[in-house]
Amino acid sequence: MEKKSTPPGKTKIINAMRTLLEDRNFSSITISDIAATAGVTEGLIYKYFKDKRQLLHHVLKEYYEYFLLGIDHDLKGVSGALNKLRKVIWISIDRYATHRVFARIILLEVRNAEEYFHSEAYELVRQFNRLLLDIIKEGMDSGEIRGDISPSFARHAIFGTIEHACLNRVIFNEKVSIDETAEQVSYLILNGIKSR
Amino acid sequence: MEKKSTPPGKTKIINAMRTLLEDRNFSSITISDIAATAGVTEGLIYKYFKDKRQLLHHVLKEYYEYFLLGIDHDLKGVSGALNKLRKVIWISIDRYATHRVFARIILLEVRNAEEYFHSEAYELVRQFNRLLLDIIKEGMDSGEIRGDISPSFARHAIFGTIEHACLNRVIFNEKVSIDETAEQVSYLILNGIKSR
DNA sequence: ATGATCAGGTAAATATTGTTTACCTGATAC
DNA sequence: GTATCAGGTAAACAATATTTACCTGATCAT
Numbered sequence: 208m209e210k211k212s213t214p215p216g217k218t219k220i221i222n223a224m225r226t227l228l229e230d231r232n233f234s235s236i237t238i239s240d241i242a243a244t245a246g247v248t249e250g251l252i253y254k255y256f257k258d259k260r261q262l263l264h265h266v267l268k269e270y271y272e273y274f275l276l277g278i279d280h281d282l283k284g285v286s287g288a289l290n291k292l293r294k295v296i297w298i299s300i301d302r303y304a305t306h307r308v309f310a311r312i313i314l315l316e317v318r319n320a321e322e323y324f325h326s327e328a329y330e331l332v333r334q335f336n337r338l339l340l341d342i343i344k345e346g347m348d349s350g351e352i353r354g355d356i357s358p359s360f361a362r363h364a365i366f367g368t369i370e371h372a373c374l375n376r377v378i379f380n381e382k383v384s385i386d387e388t389a390e391q392v393s394y395l396i397l398n399g400i401k402s403r
Numbered sequence: 404m405e406k407k408s409t410p411p412g413k414t415k416i417i418n419a420m421r422t423l424l425e426d427r428n429f430s431s432i433t434i435s436d437i438a439a440t441a442g443v444t445e446g447l448i449y450k451y452f453k454d455k456r457q458l459l460h461h462v463l464k465e466y467y468e469y470f471l472l473g474i475d476h477d478l479k480g481v482s483g484a485l486n487k488l489r490k491v492i493w494i495s496i497d498r499y500a501t502h503r504v505f506a507r508i509i510l511l512e513v514r515n516a517e518e519y520f521h522s523e524a525y526e527l528v529r530q531f532n533r534l535l536l537d538i539i540k541e542g543m544d545s546g547e548i549r550g551d552i553s554p555s556f557a558r559h560a561i562f563g564t565i566e567h568a569c570l571n572r573v574i575f576n577e578k579v580s581i582d583e584t585a586e587q588v589s590y591l592i593l594n595g596i597k598s599r
Numbered sequence: 600a601t602g603a604t605c606a607g608g609t610a611a612a613t614a615t616t617g618t619t620t621a622c623c624t625g626a627t628a629c
Numbered sequence: 630g631t632a633t634c635a636g637g638t639a640a641a642c643a644a645t646a647t648t649t650a651c652c653t654g655a656t657c658a659t
Binding site: 400 | 428429430431485507511512514515516517520546547548549550552553556557559560562563564565566567568570574587588590591592593594595596597
Binding site: 237238249250252258 | 615616617618619620
């Protein structure tokens with residue numbers, strides 16, 4: 208996940224942060240906790256990261272880099288905007304469900320602070336968002352998706368539903384059936400909740 | 404919004420917190436900021452609130468109490484589950500759009516900490532959630548809403564979409580057209596995004 | 600009328616946590 | 630063989646959250 212030969216201390220710090228986020232929230236994790244878990248001194252953390260938040264952003268960035276790598280590959284061979292959407296929905300839920308720390312960071316810990324929106328991590332998030340918007344537009348052009356809604360609202364519906372559905376799992380540490388959740392979300396967003 | 408004759412200092416503290424949340428995030432607001440803005444001493448804050456977070460929860464609780472008061476009244480005379488849903492969607496977006504501080508607290512600041520889920524504020528949130536679930540079930544019973552989806556997923560779709568749509572407004576301080584947003588959200592969730 | 604009690608409030612001490620500084624060490628490059 | 634530098638430490642320091650001891654005036658039962 209890292210560039211050319213990361214110093215051992217840095218790696219240990221990053222892993223410590225991940226470990227601690229597994230069952231505690233960001234603000235309750237102290238620098239001294241991180242240092243102790245990593246087995247390094249507190250000062251070293253500031254050698255590699257501007258502050259505690261930037262370390263958090265870095266952890267998120269690593270997840271995102273890893274995920275973005277897979278997504279192009281996963282969409283290869285899938286044809287039709289709706290099929291692509293279904294695939295993206297499944298993948299996204301899978302990530303939240305199997306990477307608790309990732310889910311916690313992005314759903315609960317970063318969005319409240321300004322700096323996040325200037326971080327490299329956020330740049331990757333935007334990249335993913337553009338990808339999704341492109342699929343939606345493609346679907347409108349092809350007629351698969353209705354043309355009378357705004358693409359960005361469609362994105363809100365898809366991601367809002369996914370995130371809301373995964374939130375309880377993150378917060379209360381509940382288990383999720385990925386397939387069932389993906390099925391429900393896809394069905395619901397694509398068809399609406401109204402009888403016809 | 405408060406019980407019998409709240410002491411002036413307490414009111415000032417609550418108002419100070421609200422004022423500060425208008426354009427800063429929770430973690431960047433210090434106790435000394437709050438005290439200075441309220442024109443009281445730091446110690447007084449701890450006279451009325453266990454800690455900084457509990458003050459935050461209290462502010463949220465006041466908003467929610469106020470909102471819950473209105474909702475029953477607003478739904479009186481609206482018949483049909485779908486119409487009720489449309490109304491609730493409109494009201495919710497209106498709240499987020501016109502009460503920036505409320506939106507910031509609930510969307511960005513509380514859900515990351517365990518204590519929130521034991522707070523009185525959260526109890527009110529649950530109460531509202533139950534109300535929504537009841538409307539959805541009513542719609543299924545009457546046949547207005549399709550019976551082949553899970554009510555709680557329908558709720559995720561409705562609230563997830565609303566929250567996601569309002570998030571950028573909160574974060575980047577953008578203006579929102581309440582009517583247009585409500586229209587888009589309702590249309591989208593009720594009808595789905597798939598062409599037919 | 601008086602003094603016990605208590606709510607509302609202050610000021611300063613203390614505890615906790617985040618951040619900075621000065622320095623040490625061994626490998627490598629000149 | 631020594632200058633430099635990456636990787637690292639330990640301790641000082643700064644910023645914040647929280648606690649403590651205390652003050653004041655109103656109320657109220659004796």
